[in-house]
Amino acid sequence: xxxxxxxxxxxxxxxxxxxxxxxxxxxxxxxxxxxxxxxxxxxxxxxxxxxxxxxxxxxxxxxxxxxxxxxxxxxxxxxxxxxxxxxxxxxxxxxxxxxxxxxxxxxxxxxxxxxxxxxxxxxxxxxxxxxxxxxxxxxxxxxxxxxxxxxxxxxxxxxxxxxxxxxxxxxxxxxxxxxxxxxxxxxxxxxxxxxxxxxxxxxxxxxxxxxxxxxxxxxxxxxxxxxxxxxxxxxxxxxxxxxxxxxxxxxxxxxxxxxxxxxxxxxxxxxxxxxxxxxxxxxxxxxxxxxxxxxxxxxxxxxxxxxxxxxxxxxxxxxxxxxxxxxxxxxxxxxxxxxxxxxxxxxxxxxxxxxxxxxxxxxxxxxxxxxxxxxxxxxxxxxxxxxxxxxxxxxxxxxxxxxxxxxxxxxxxxxxxxxxxxxxxx
Amino acid sequence: xxxxxxxxxxxxxxxxxxxxxxxxxxxxxxxxxxxxxxxxxxxxxxxxxxxxxxxxxxxxxxxxxxxxxxxxxxxxxxxxxxxxxxxxxxxxxxxxxxxxxxxxxxxxxxxxxxxxxxxxxxxxxxxxxxxxxxxxxxxxxxxxxxxxxxxxxxxxxxxxxxxxxxxxxxxxxxxxxxxxxxxxxxxxxxxxxxxxxxxxxxxxxxxxxxxxxxxxxxxxxxxxxxxxxxxxxxxxxxxxxxxxxxxxxxxxxxxxxxxxxxxxxxxxxxxxxxxxxxxxxxxxxxxxxxxxxxxxxxxxxxxxxx
Numbered sequence: 001x002x003x004x005x006x007x008x009x010x011x012x013x014x015x016x017x018x019x020x021x022x023x024x025x026x027x028x029x030x031x032x033x034x035x036x037x038x039x040x041x042x043x044x045x046x047x048x049x050x051x052x053x054x055x056x057x058x059x060x061x062x063x064x065x066x067x068x069x070x071x072x073x074x075x076x077x078x079x080x081x082x083x084x085x086x087x088x089x090x091x092x093x094x095x096x097x098x099x100x101x102x103x104x105x106x107x108x109x110x111x112x113x114x115x116x117x118x119x120x121x122x123x124x125x126x127x128x129x130x131x132x133x134x135x136x137x138x139x140x141x142x143x144x145x146x147x148x149x150x151x152x153x154x155x156x157x158x159x160x161x162x163x164x165x166x167x168x169x170x171x172x173x174x175x176x177x178x179x180x181x182x183x184x185x186x187x188x189x190x191x192x193x194x195x196x197x198x199x200x201x202x203x204x205x206x207x208x209x210x211x212x213x214x215x216x217x218x219x220x221x222x223x224x225x226x227x228x229x230x231x232x233x234x235x236x237x238x239x240x241x242x243x244x245x246x247x248x249x250x251x252x253x254x255x256x257x258x259x260x261x262x263x264x265x266x267x268x269x270x271x272x273x274x275x276x277x278x279x280x281x282x283x284x285x286x287x288x289x290x291x292x293x294x295x296x297x298x299x300x301x302x303x304x305x306x307x308x309x310x311x312x313x314x315x316x317x318x319x320x321x322x323x324x325x326x327x328x329x330x331x332x333x334x335x336x337x338x339x340x341x342x343x344x345x346x347x348x349x350x351x352x353x354x355x356x357x358x359x360x361x362x363x364x365x366x367x368x369x370x371x372x373x374x375x376x377x378x379x380x381x382x383x384x385x386x387x388x389x390x391x392x393x394x395x396x397x398x399x400x401x402x403x404x405x406x407x408x409x410x411x412x413x414x415x416x417x418x419x420x421x422x423x424x425x426x
Numbered sequence: 427x428x429x430x431x432x433x434x435x436x437x438x439x440x441x442x443x444x445x446x447x448x449x450x451x452x453x454x455x456x457x458x459x460x461x462x463x464x465x466x467x468x469x470x471x472x473x474x475x476x477x478x479x480x481x482x483x484x485x486x487x488x489x490x491x492x493x494x495x496x497x498x499x500x501x502x503x504x505x506x507x508x509x510x511x512x513x514x515x516x517x518x519x520x521x522x523x524x525x526x527x528x529x530x531x532x533x534x535x536x537x538x539x540x541x542x543x544x545x546x547x548x549x550x551x552x553x554x555x556x557x558x559x560x561x562x563x564x565x566x567x568x569x570x571x572x573x574x575x576x577x578x579x580x581x582x583x584x585x586x587x588x589x590x591x592x593x594x595x596x597x598x599x600x601x602x603x604x605x606x607x608x609x610x611x612x613x614x615x616x617x618x619x620x621x622x623x624x625x626x627x628x629x630x631x632x633x634x635x636x637x638x639x640x641x642x643x644x645x646x647x648x649x650x651x652x653x654x655x656x657x658x659x660x661x662x663x664x665x666x667x668x669x670x671x672x673x674x675x676x677x678x679x680x681x682x683x684x685x686x687x688x689x690x691x692x693x694x695x696x697x698x699x700x701x702x703x704x705x706x707x708x709x710x711x712x713x714x715x716x717x718x719x720x721x722x723x724x725x726x727x728x729x730x731x732x
Binding site for chain 2: 035036037038039042045046049050053059061063064065089093119120
């Protein structure tokens, strides 16, 4: 389905990633934003609030992040594409409701403009340390989809993509931009509505009396109904069967039988299966010069733009480097990494954290290739030289490392080596 | 109370000691800085502050330039009151009875996200002073509406096309409904009154609440040199009356003989510039009604006062 022309603010803009994400969400047909101000994501809410009256959308400012996400679940379940915006601490507050949304299989999007953390961290500067939290944040087993844009243009594009994936699979989709992307102002081209592909909500088409809320299609995703259609529904965060009712008929059974009933009757296995079994459709990445690569840089978000510079420099120096940029960080491209691990010397993983995705890369390479982490404490981005250094180290060492090793960055050498304390003494 | 001071010159009774030091990071004309300066004059150095995300989490400044002059516990956004509860209980166990646990939060951290924590502390009667410096929006993140934003105001999330409609949350009524031993409104334009209230609160056991009015030139769009004027007008127009509730007994601290029209207060601020005459009249009516209600509340408990 094409986007509704009313929702698309076609034109060429000079805007930041936050604003672009808001425009992208509107273009995707988002009609509800329940938000709460938090640096560095507030600009997205502000942009949404400015444009909402013109497209029949609504922005409400909630009393806190718990309210934001809960209102989004309510609005989306009632039939409107919905999202919220947040950053670090707000994202942490949302976790319980993310689990609830995943269990109820409500499609929604969270725009998380990552700051550096933990806790309040540095609100106005960048980080990529919420990546693991986005997958593992809430209790229990469930799967989500996470996207990582690297530019304001992608902010716009991926916001649409996020909504499409959320509606397609009825999952929470995490839009994991970093503050750099959120606050970077660049040219953004918003195309005509006829060029924007939008996934409509997959409403139930069958007979009303035959509707069962969580009965699945062959792709494991159940169709959905909306408020006003006249269905009497009961949905819950309790483990439920396909009718949506809490699964209680196992109570008197012995433990081993109980487990069988829960596994067979509850919707729980589908919460992971619908993503894992469809992952080939979901996973997107950008590959560059992987054919002859000896070393592969695995990166995502703003870091991939820095890494690209290192990639170019290394190629100029004659080192065979390839780039693998994760567009969907979750689900993780396990198979592709495993395949590459068989033929390359090693992976260089720069991230603005002290090691998150690097361990995923290491896990998927099954000990067949080296993995070097180029860590970064946040508040700015890597120097291309650091990534280049890590590439050269793999080539120079030409041996198998026992474990994931950390590449000491120039940042650490220049800034952290006692200079601060010395200054204070003076 | 007001009759006593009528016609008299008010002597300067502010404590001389400056606990808060200059060199902070606030905007010019910030009401919140005056707010803490007066608070600490009243409470002295034996104070531990819990500050959630708010302007003051930035104003204080980076090491080594802390402006506050007292220890600060910068807590999570929703927990100013709960953190202060924990601090006060620990202080009691440590025998540090002369140290005050002060929760110092903005309007967002009190009226919105922190309300649950505040309500919990108030109901338990934890021994803390909670002061909300109210600048009527989320100013630290860049002027987003809060539930303390008054009717008619522009903010970045309530742009002129759909400006804030609906009244400001009556936090004093909420706290009064908790039957805390002491709550009061105060205004940075009336420092003597404010400091008296803080000192009074310090000597009461249990949860004390002060709703402090602190204009924000940046968010309210008025010149920074008229902050005090704007704040004073809020009380002179009865938009923000000064009163206290001492064990459920209401006392109005400043009764204006002839209140000024609210338009005088509104016209100084850019955030109300878009309002029509009709809207201004509506605001005037609401202010008058609230004032009448307050007079009745005071009257209801007049006998008990004597």
